Amino acid sequence: MRLLIHNMLTSVVKGVKKGYPLTIKATKVETKEVEFNGEFIARMIPRMEWAVVKKAAESIGVSGLPDDVASDYESNEDFLKLAHHALLEVEVIEGALQCPESGREFPINNGIPNMLLNEDEV
């Protein structure tokens, strides 16, 4: 799981109202190179909560992200490169995601979060 999609994840366990953002408890993190696509990153920035990105990145050991989105983010290549690295190149392989409200944990195995719910949680 990468940070781009972590930013879009919510917990849908029964009774949880907001369930966002999920806390990452990573035990194994890998970095692999992905081709840079500035246009895509610039399109995704308005859909994301930057504060959540920064906090999640720090929790898995990626530092150096600015506090706020640069005002000229569409043309600011340095900023887009930093965001690209944090959002698409760092991947959580093993660990868990935790719902902030109910405390329910979703295990991550082999890079795949298990979001299956039990019958009583639907």
Add this chain to the structure above:
Amino acid sequence: MSSRPEHRGPPELFYNDQEARKYTCNSRMIEIQMQMASRAIELLNLPEGQPSFILDVGCGSGLSGEALTEEGHFWVGIDISSSMLNVAVEREIEGDLFLSDMGNGVFFRPGTFDGVISVSALQWLCNADKKSHNPAKRLNRFFSTLFASMVRGGRAVFQFYPENPAQMELITSQALRAGFSGGIVIDYPNSTKAKKFFLCLFCGEAGPMPKGLGTEEETRNTVRYTDAERRQTRKGKQRVAMKSRQWILEKKERRRRQGRGETRPDTKYTARKRRPIF
């Protein structure tokens, strides 16, 4: 034994390691999946030359995802079979994967995806594999959470294998209730083998329905209105007598269109008069 895999058991058991292997080794299966995926992407009608963010429901081993990557899009896949997902990881696909049951709804924030595709997955939702499963409820939950997670103006295209017309109607009516507009596109309707069903849904603004492949000739030959119908529409619709057979049939048709509960089929007994002493 039935030829439909949905009848054999729940999807997480059907798509085991052995079945998942077929999706990497069997070139015929791969070719069919890829073809359907490219057709689904074509129906999505995404803006040219712009990388989009797509959700792939029932992504399996990531064949449809590969087609998306080729077009330059980024994608996220969900599937209920961990064997299939493990194969996807082995094949080093580009998207992010999640193990999840689509009948429990999707778990993404509003306005996340530019589009949704799904290849041969939707029919699994029509089955109740557990005591707690209710197909209509699961479809409703799936479509309503999906609707919320999409960008306005986005499209969702599902290739699926409906077992019978009732199933097709159940799926379509639940999708329309969730707020989508659109309908079913049939490719090659006159062929047994090449016939494919695509549920094409619009989120927000509805565009014109895309045409199915291999249907041009048919539309040219059909008569759109008969003279009698044209005369009637010009005068305005005539009212039918209350409680008459025609009235009951129209009422049932209306209920079916609204998708409210179960409506009994029309038979020769519909609106039959009872004997005076009953």
